[in-house]
Amino acid sequence: MRAHLIVLSCLGAALACETPAEQAANLPANDSFPQFGDIIAGAPPDAWQALDPRNTLYLDLPQGRVVIRLAEQWAPVTVENIRTLVRAQYFDGASIIRSQDNYVVQWGWPRGQAPAFGAARRTIGPEFDIAITPEMPFMALPDPDSYAPQVGFSNGWPVARDPERGRAWLTHCYGMVGVARGDAPNSGSGSELYVVIGHAPRHLDRNIAMVGRVVQGMELLSTMPRGSGNLGFYETAGERTRIRSVKVAADVPEAERVPLELLRTDSDAFEQAVASRRSRREAWFVEPTNRINVCNVPLPVRLAGESR
Amino acid sequence: MRAHLIVLSCLGAALACETPAEQAANLPANDSFPQFGDIIAGAPPDAWQALDPRNTLYLDLPQGRVVIRLAEQWAPVTVENIRTLVRAQYFDGASIIRSQDNYVVQWGWPRGQAPAFGAARRTIGPEFDIAITPEMPFMALPDPDSYAPQVGFSNGWPVARDPERGRAWLTHCYGMVGVARGDAPNSGSGSELYVVIGHAPRHLDRNIAMVGRVVQGMELLSTMPRGSGNLGFYETAGERTRIRSVKVAADVPEAERVPLELLRTDSDAFEQAVASRRSRREAWFVEPTNRINVCNVPLPVRLAGESR
Numbered sequence: 058m059r060a061h062l063i064v065l066s067c068l069g070a071a072l073a074c075e076t077p078a079e080q081a082a083n084l085p086a087n088d089s090f091p092q093f094g095d096i097i098a099g100a101p102p103d104a105w106q107a108l109d110p111r112n113t114l115y116l117d118l119p120q121g122r123v124v125i126r127l128a129e130q131w132a133p134v135t136v137e138n139i140r141t142l143v144r145a146q147y148f149d150g151a152s153i154i155r156s157q158d159n160y161v162v163q164w165g166w167p168r169g170q171a172p173a174f175g176a177a178r179r180t181i182g183p184e185f186d187i188a189i190t191p192e193m194p195f196m197a198l199p200d201p202d203s204y205a206p207q208v209g210f211s212n213g214w215p216v217a218r219d220p221e222r223g224r225a226w227l228t229h230c231y232g233m234v235g236v237a238r239g240d241a242p243n244s245g246s247g248s249e250l251y252v253v254i255g256h257a258p259r260h261l262d263r264n265i266a267m268v269g270r271v272v273q274g275m276e277l278l279s280t281m282p283r284g285s286g287n288l289g290f291y292e293t294a295g296e297r298t299r300i301r302s303v304k305v306a307a308d309v310p311e312a313e314r315v316p317l318e319l320l321r322t323d324s325d326a327f328e329q330a331v332a333s334r335r336s337r338r339e340a341w342f343v344e345p346t347n348r349i350n351v352c353n354v355p356l357p358v359r360l361a362g363e364s365r
Numbered sequence: 366m367r368a369h370l371i372v373l374s375c376l377g378a379a380l381a382c383e384t385p386a387e388q389a390a391n392l393p394a395n396d397s398f399p400q401f402g403d404i405i406a407g408a409p410p411d412a413w414q415a416l417d418p419r420n421t422l423y424l425d426l427p428q429g430r431v432v433i434r435l436a437e438q439w440a441p442v443t444v445e446n447i448r449t450l451v452r453a454q455y456f457d458g459a460s461i462i463r464s465q466d467n468y469v470v471q472w473g474w475p476r477g478q479a480p481a482f483g484a485a486r487r488t489i490g491p492e493f494d495i496a497i498t499p500e501m502p503f504m505a506l507p508d509p510d511s512y513a514p515q516v517g518f519s520n521g522w523p524v525a526r527d528p529e530r531g532r533a534w535l536t537h538c539y540g541m542v543g544v545a546r547g548d549a550p551n552s553g554s555g556s557e558l559y560v561v562i563g564h565a566p567r568h569l570d571r572n573i574a575m576v577g578r579v580v581q582g583m584e585l586l587s588t589m590p591r592g593s594g595n596l597g598f599y600e601t602a603g604e605r606t607r608i609r610s611v612k613v614a615a616d617v618p619e620a621e622r623v624p625l626e627l628l629r630t631d632s633d634a635f636e637q638a639v640a641s642r643r644s645r646r647e648a649w650f651v652e653p654t655n656r657i658n659v660c661n662v663p664l665p666v667r668l669a670g671e672s673r
Contacts, residue, residue: 158584159539183651201509203658231467231564240648256539256564256661260645260654276466276591283584337568340548343491346568350511353564 093333097357100326105318106213107361108272112136113306114143115315116164116274118153118298123274124306124315125234128214131227132184132266135236138177139247139268140305145175147248148303156281157289159255163237164300165248180243184266186226189218193225194323198331200348204228204259208351210322214270215351217262227267229257230352234269254279257352272317272358316361330357401641405665408634413626414521415669416580420444421614422451423623424472424582426461426606431582432614432623433542436522439535440492440574443544446485447555447576448613453483455556456611464589465597467563471545472608473556488551492574494534497526501533502631506639508656512536512567516659518630522578523659525570535575538565538660542577562587565660580625580666624669638665 091099112127129136142148148164155163166172195216197209205217208228215233218225227233234252238245245266252271271278281298284291291297306314320327335349420435437444450456456472463471474480503524505517513525516536523541526533535541542560546553553574560579579586589606592599599605614622628635643657 158587185652200511203508203510203661204654204656242651256658258661259658260642260650260656260661262654263652264650279466280588280590282588334568342568342572343550344493344571346512346570348512348568350564350567353511353566353568 090338091329091333092339093330093355096326096329096333097320100320100324104321104324104326105359105361106321108306108317108319110307110309110314111140111305113314113317114139114269115302115304115306115309116148117301117303118277119301120277120298121274122315123277124272124317125269126213126272126319127269128227128267130212131187131214132236132268134178134181135184135245135247135266136268138181139250141177142174142246142248143303143305144308145177146302147172147174147177148300151300151303152297153278153281153291153300154249154297155251155288155290156254156283158283160253160258160289161235161251162254162278162281163249163251165237165250167294167297171248174246174248177246177248179246180241181246181266183242185242185263186224189220189223189225195225196322196328196331198349198351198354200335200350202351204262210327210351210354210356213319213322213356215354215356217351224263226263228351229253229259229261229267231255231257232271232275233267234271235261236266236268238265252278270356272319273315318359318361320357320359322356330355398646399637399641400647401638401663404634404637404641405628408628408632412629412632412634413667413669414629416614416625416627418615418617418622419448419613421622421625422447422577423610423612423614423617424456425609425611426585427609428585428606429582430623431585432580432625433577434521434580434627435577436535436575438520439495439522440544440576442486442489443492443553443555443574444576446489447558449485450482450554450556451611451613452616453485454610455480455482455485456608459608459611460605461586461589461599461608462557462605463559463596463598464562464591466591468561468566468597469559470562470586470589471557471559473545473558475602475605479556482554482556485554485556487554488549489554489574491550493550493571494532497528497531497533503533504630504636504639506657506659506662508643508658510659512570518635518659518662518664521627521630521664523662523664525659532571534571536565536659537561537567537569537575539563540579540583541575542579543569544574544576546573560586578664580627581623626667626669626671628665628667630664638663 112129114125116123127136151166153164195211202208207218215228215230217228236245236247237249286292336347337345420437422433424431435444459474461472503519510516515526523536523538525536539561544553544555545557594600644655645653
């Protein structure tokens with residue numbers, strides 16, 4: 058019987074990539090061009106960057122740990138407010154309150170049950186985009202995007218830019234984390250967060266503060282049973298998954314941290330990895346695409362020191 | 366406390382849309398432009414088309430029923446082969462064998478356990494795209510696409526086209542169903558099918574036969590626990606969800622069919638609905654996008670006679 062297989066390696070913003078050994082089992086032995094897995098495995102140590110503990114959250118669920126990288130550069134006031142809420146234990150005992158298919162999973166407190174905000178702000182002026190500066194690293198993708206004049210990567214983030222306006226913003230790719238808000242643009246405090254679990258809802262770009270990306274444990278969120286209520290909100294307490302705790306990694310003893318590293322998006326290895334994904338040359342493909350969407354580019358993550 | 370809300374209505378290829386009443390609760394009363402929910406609710410009866418029972422599958426799982434619309438026009442030999450397999454009860458007792466985060470859920474038989482194919486074909490020449498003909502209805506989207514020169518909708522399907530080559534193909538949007546294959550382009554028989562559960566893996570377009578779309582029960586597939594094996598395959602029998610049966614709707618007594626209707630993509634209502642999604646004017650939005658991606662356009666489904 059033929060092998061179960063429709064693709065050869067990890068995709069999109071997925072976190073788990075195959076090892077070269079696993080790939081090799083699915084490939085003719087004489088493939089001589091560099092493949093995604095080999096490129097990642099061969100990336101030098103300085104192509105990897107450790108997560109900044111101050112900008113890393115551990116969201117602990119009964120099912121396991123979700124690790125979120127915070128985008129302080131892109132929404133500094135909101136990220137600082139999230140840290141304040143986390144350190145006041147605002148999220149400990151909160152719940153997954155929403156799971157809408159092909160859209161978002163959201164967490165916070167059910168309506169009317171939220172504890173006091175303490176020192177945290179209840180409103181924050183919009184942090185939906187930032188100015189393009191000459192110092193901003195940017196690895197541009199050459200292919201058109203449905204939503205923005207330019208897309209690419211900056212400091213490990215999927216990014217869109219509008220040079221005419223001089224603005225840049227994070228894109229709503231799978232696994233990206235944003236700040237739920239009401240109609241008022243300043244109504245997102247960071248007390249309710251969501252993660253994208255479907256096709257990128259890019260129409261939300263520049264309409265809401267994006268504050269991070271799930272870099273481990275995404276599957277714990279994406280498989281939450283969908284809510285039966287309007288917009289996928291759960292209607293009863295029994296449907297909600299309770300959050301054990303949310304912590305800033307910097308507040309956790311170093312020995313208890315998850316030592317994750319990200320492939321630097323300004324590294325040669327990343328550039329080669331994108332090229333290998335843009336032009337698929339594995340034996341399986343009959344029609345290499347030679348194009349790629351910003352949300353289809355994998356952003357590799359590994360445990361420190363792991364050789365892939 | 367502010368309302369839990371980050372968007373106003375259904376998105377992407379999601380199946381469940383809000384009713385206008387639900388929308389109204391989240392909107393200022395004085396919004397005077399037509400909104401998505403109102404457009405769908407106001408669509409005349411002839412804007413809806415019933416599913417063709419011969420091209421409809423019922424995939425019955427312990428968790429409930431998944432309804433799949435088959436794309437006979439796009440892959441006629443493969444779709445006929447799937448009907449042959451279904452009618453030989455090939456899939457009854459098969460399993461969900463793979464769940465890869467941000468990618469696909471796949472079903473069929475674990476390796477080495479497949480029953481005989483009977484009259485069904487084991488190999489089928491590639492049905493990865495078709496010729497553009499003058500008769501082919503096509504509602505084009507005006508915005509750029511990362512992967513294809515043209516994208517839009519034809520007979521209820523999300524479609525890409527290359528006028529220079531004179532070819533058209535179905536796009537790998539969320540909820541679309543395809544035929545797993547090995548390296549040989551003719552190795553996809555329809556005995557293993559997959560559904561897209563993440564950001565559209567459009568690099569698979571034109572590399573594999575697309576044969577349908579999930580039009581009900583998508584959430585039963587998208588929340589399958591992710592597999593721990595390579596490419597999300599389950600490693601043990603205990604992880605797999607057993608398929609009770611797969612049936613062609615035409616083989617089921619009429620009274621037991623699910624009377625679903627699709628909004629015709631050549632209707633005025635659909636054109637208005639796309640426009641309302643392309644330019645979001647609801648109070649929540651501060652930056653209307655005025656652009657849309659083919660996989661972000663909802664393809665509304667309702668129960669026959671349902672007024673929304």
